[in-house]
Amino acid sequence: MKERRIKTLVPRLVGKGAEAELYLAEYDGERAVCKRRVGKKYRIPELDSLIREERTKREARILVAVKETGVNCPKLMGINLYGKEIFMSFVPGVLLREKLDLIKGKKLEKILLKMGGDLARIHSRGVVHGDSTTSNMMLDEKAFELTWIDFGLSEFSSSIEEQATDLLLLKKSVSPQQFVFVKKGYSQNNPIAKNIFARLDEIEKRGRYVVRSMAR
Amino acid sequence: MHILGIESTAHTFGVGVVQRQLNEKAEIVSNQLAKFPSTQKGYIPRELVEFHSNHFKEVLEKALAEAGISIQEIDAVAYSQSPGIGHCLHFGYIISKTLSVFLGVPLIPVNHAIAHVEVGKFLCNARDPLVVYVSGGNTQILARTKVGRNHYYKVYGETLDIGIGNFLDQVGRSLNLNPPDAVGVLLNAPKGKKFIRLPYTVKGMNLAFSGLLTAINRLKEKYGTKDLCYSAQETAFSMLVEATERCLCHTRNPEVLLCGGNARNKRLQEMMGFMCAEQETRFCVAPDEYNGDNGGMIALTGLLLYACGKIPEKKEPDQKARVDSQPIPF
Numbered sequence: 001m002k003e004r005r006i007k008t009l010v011p012r013l014v015g016k017g018a019e020a021e022l023y024l025a026e027y028d029g030e031r032a033v034c035k036r037r038v039g040k041k042y043r044i045p046e047l048d049s050l051i052r053e054e055r056t057k058r059e060a061r062i063l064v065a066v067k068e069t070g071v072n073c074p075k076l077m078g079i080n081l082y083g084k085e086i087f088m089s090f091v092p093g094v095l096l097r098e099k100l101d102l103i104k105g106k107k108l109e110k111i112l113l114k115m116g117g118d119l120a121r122i123h124s125r126g127v128v129h130g131d132s133t134t135s136n137m138m139l140d141e142k143a144f145e146l147t148w149i150d151f152g153l154s155e156f157s158s159s160i161e162e163q164a165t166d167l168l169l170l171k172k173s174v175s176p177q178q179f180v181f182v183k184k185g186y187s188q189n190n191p192i193a194k195n196i197f198a199r200l201d202e203i204e205k206r207g208r209y210v211v212r213s214m215a216r
Numbered sequence: 217m218h219i220l221g222i223e224s225t226a227h228t229f230g231v232g233v234v235q236r237q238l239n240e241k242a243e244i245v246s247n248q249l250a251k252f253p254s255t256q257k258g259y260i261p262r263e264l265v266e267f268h269s270n271h272f273k274e275v276l277e278k279a280l281a282e283a284g285i286s287i288q289e290i291d292a293v294a295y296s297q298s299p300g301i302g303h304c305l306h307f308g309y310i311i312s313k314t315l316s317v318f319l320g321v322p323l324i325p326v327n328h329a330i331a332h333v334e335v336g337k338f339l340c341n342a343r344d345p346l347v348v349y350v351s352g353g354n355t356q357i358l359a360r361t362k363v364g365r366n367h368y369y370k371v372y373g374e375t376l377d378i379g380i381g382n383f384l385d386q387v388g389r390s391l392n393l394n395p396p397d398a399v400g401v402l403l404n405a406p407k408g409k410k411f412i413r414l415p416y417t418v419k420g421m422n423l424a425f426s427g428l429l430t431a432i433n434r435l436k437e438k439y440g441t442k443d444l445c446y447s448a449q450e451t452a453f454s455m456l457v458e459a460t461e462r463c464l465c466h467t468r469n470p471e472v473l474l475c476g477g478n479a480r481n482k483r484l485q486e487m488m489g490f491m492c493a494e495q496e497t498r499f500c501v502a503p504d505e506y507n508g509d510n511g512g513m514i515a516l517t518g519l520l521l522y523a524c525g526k527i528p529e530k531k532e533p534d535q536k537a538r539v540d541s542q543p544i545p546f
Contacts, residue, residue, distance in 0.1 A: 016465075017465060018458070018462040018464075019458070019461075019462075040454075040457075040458075040461075040490075040491070040494070041490040041491075041493075041494065042453075042454065042486075042487035042488070042490040042491045043450075043454045043487075044411060044454075047411060047413075047416075047451065047454060050413065051416060130419065130420065131420050153418075153419070153420065165419065169420065206376075
């Protein structure tokens with residue numbers, strides 16, 4: 001077996017989420033990102049370790065599955081279960097959340113259609129993203145490429161319910177006008193899109209104390 | 217100035233009095249209540265109202281005695297308008313409306329959830345907390361935000377099915393604990409030793425407890441009661457703290473406030489405290505007396521509304537008003 005050269009470049013923290021820390025690293029000479037799921041003192045050790053390990057494994061599998069669909073996402077490079085770490089390729093660009101409202105016209109339309117289409121392709125592979133908001137997409141401004149990141153809450157599932165929940169999250173993170181195009185892109189790439197939109201309406205009406213007749 | 221607060225949304229009939237002298241800080245001078253005991257059957261609305269009507273006079277008298285005032289010294293009556301069990305809300309409405317007409321003072325409708333938050337903020341001196349509101353029917357993570365001209369408590373995360381208290385109550389009943397509710401789970405949990413893996417459902421900042429409940433019902437023949445209580449509590453609370461941590465990373469409030477009936481659980485307080493320490497955020501929780509349903513919190517919120525001069529027009533009870541549908545004028 002070829003020996004891997006892993007180097008956590010200066011423990012330089014590039015991001016800190018609720019459950020993981022991101023470090024810049026080098027993996028086999030390539031620029032990489034190391035995502036380390038940190039232990040939580042509030043959880044009892046048995047549960048904490050189980051959850052971190054399961055999520056690390058699952059995220060690695062998901063990255064591979066999503067890559068197969070042709071949707072842009074970080075490339076899985078390696079995994080260290082002991083340290084609950086994943087090594088993946090570095091994605092250049094900016095968070096879409098920060099740029100989306102600055103994009104206008106045809107370009108905006110294109111990115112929104114792509115967003116919907118990508119989500120439909122991910123769903124068709126039997127994966128739900130689980131946190132599909134514009135904070136989890138990167139935009140490479142030069143190549144105008146959309147890349148999905150953070151599959152930390154993703155799952156293997158083909159349930160209409162969870163696919164609709166993904167769409168709901170996406171709907172909440174863009175404006176109603178923008179969502180029209182996302183919906184269009186999604187319909188073009190998922191043959192059962194109608195069923196999922198129907199479930200989306202149903203989920204919105206299900207919220208606690210929502211006035212049923214008035215729910216959008 | 218004295219404001220009387222009447223709480224009657226579910227199992228508790230509570231009366232509280234808040235006093236404020238000119239240019240001084242308000243003070244909750246009395247807080248009395250009667251709580252319907254847990255039963256194996258859960259709560260039946262008709263029985264709750266029967267209980268409330270048998271106890272309201274005694275509770276009201278005790279509250280006035282504790283405050284050391286006569287009923288004529290009341291300047292306004294606040295009552296819990298929403299959300300809650302219809303029968304109970306209407307009972308509270310009738311009592312408080314009668315009092316307000318009899319005394320010739322204003323009637324102030326108060327949202328129960330907002331009252332839980334405001335009393336916590338008041339007692340802990342919190343400025344702008346991320347609120348974790350955990351009670352029988354509600355499990356919500358809230359923070360104050362401005363929408364247009366008004367302020368609202370925005371719901372960042374919430375349960376997608378049942379409230380965490382409701383979940384624990386049902387575990388208590390399913391396992392035949394004594395008392396058959398969340399308190400039974402709380403008493404048995406520290407005696408559990410073996411951790412049993414149960415479904416752990418956090419969807420973004422939202423939670424779901426029904427799968428957890430089903431799993432416990434399936435496993436109750438196989439494992440001991442104490443171990444199940446321990447595992448149920450650890451799993452449910454870990455989910456809640458994780459969702460809170462996610463919200464906190466998003467909103468970055470300077471404080472986290474735990475409130476609602478289940479905020480009295482010491483293990484939950486401890487876990488929230490650990491999380492807040494890691495996130496370098498102040499953790500606050502009000503004394504137990506003010507976390508369960510009580511009249512004091514209604515009186516306090518009534519005072520805040522009265523003082524800013526914006527008493528809502530609609531006085532009738534509303535079973536289903538969402539917390540994020542109510543503007544906060546103070």
